[in-house]
Amino acid sequence: MVSLAIEGLGVRYGRTQILTDITTPVIHDGSIIAVIGPNAAGKSSLFRRIAGLAAGEGQVHIEGVPDGEQALVYLPQDTSASAALTVFESVVLAAKQGRSLKVTAEELERIDELLDSLRITSLASRYLAELSGGQRQLVGIAQSLIRRPHILLMDEPTAALDLHRQMEVLSLVRRLADERRMIVMIALHDLNHALGYCDQALAISQGRMHRFGPCATIIDEHLLEQVYRVDGHVERNSLGQPQVVLKGPLL
Numbered sequence: 001m002v003s004l005a006i007e008g009l010g011v012r013y014g015r016t017q018i019l020t021d022i023t024t025p026v027i028h029d030g031s032i033i034a035v036i037g038p039n040a041a042g043k044s045s046l047f048r049r050i051a052g053l054a055a056g057e058g059q060v061h062i063e064g065v066p067d068g069e070q071a072l073v074y075l076p077q078d079t080s081a082s083a084a085l086t087v088f089e090s091v092v093l094a095a096k097q098g099r100s101l102k103v104t105a106e107e108l109e110r111i112d113e114l115l116d117s118l119r120i121t122s123l124a125s126r127y128l129a130e131l132s133g134g135q136r137q138l139v140g141i142a143q144s145l146i147r148r149p150h151i152l153l154m155d156e157p158t159a160a161l162d163l164h165r166q167m168e169v170l171s172l173v174r175r176l177a178d179e180r181r182m183i184v185m186i187a188l189h190d191l192n193h194a195l196g197y198c199d200q201a202l203a204i205s206q207g208r209m210h211r212f213g214p215c216a217t218i219i220d221e222h223l224l225e226q227v228y229r230v231d232g233h234v235e236r237n238s239l240g241q242p243q244v245v246l247k248g249p250l251l
């Protein structure tokens with residue numbers, strides 16, 4: 001069983017401390033954690049620190065990853081690609097990262113299946129530079145999923161997607177977390193997505209952890225007021241699901 005725990009994590013850019021003392025309990029496989037908070041709260045910086053791409057104090061504990069398997073993949077917010085590759089070639093390269101370039105029939109089949117799950121098969125032979133922002137975001141998601149990580153950090157992976165695609169991608173991520181027992185940390189601005197698809201939420205405000213816990217407990221009117229400075233509340237909709245209802249920004 002793979003697990004992840006974050007202990008006293010901080011991030012510094014040069015002399016500027018951006019994030020301080022982020023600590024979580026042990027996160028077990030199959031969990032999706034929504035990383036929430038306003039612009040510039042430090043969500044991307046947290047991901048960069050967990051992925052080993054930013055300096056700072058604290059520890060990231062990852063346990064239980066079998067030898068030779070991909071422990072962690074970080075899908076950044078900005079996945080704009082300038083390489084002269086087709087969609088299919090870029091996913092093959094992602095699949096082969098750091099390993100021999102021989103592509104097996106089984107790997108090609110997995111890539112086909114993944115492109116199909118993301119409904120981007122028709123883009124396979126298109127060049128990355130020719131894609132729309134949303135199409136590029138879907139390719140980035142394919143590149144991260146094809147590597148079959150045990151822990152996947154996704155930074156606002158649905159920001160450029162239409163409503164239908166947002167729901168498809170989040171449902172796919174939920175299914176893969178359940179089936180592959182993947183741990184997913186996903187930065188989201190839409191709190192209803194956190195309530196609908198994630199197990200727990202890590203709320204960050206001004207570079208510090210506000211709260212960590214089950215989404216339905218963390219996302220409430222106090223969070224809306226204190227962290228987001230908006231007037232609103234959470235209520236059950238006609239389907240019985242919790243949903244954020246916003247009245248307006250607080251002055």
Ligand SMILES: Nc1ncnc2c1ncn2[C@@H]1O[C@H](COP(=O)(O)OP(=O)(O)OP(=O)(O)O)[C@@H](O)[C@H]1O
Pocket residue numbers: 013018037038039040041042043044045046
């Ligand atoms: N490379 C960098 N050097 C210096 N400061 C940085 C760097 N990257 C980010 N910052 C600063 O760190 C703070 C947190 O940025 P970060 O991108 O982590 O926020 P975020 O919560 O992901 O925001 P958003 O929701 O807007 O994407 C911001 O004030 C930002 O200006």
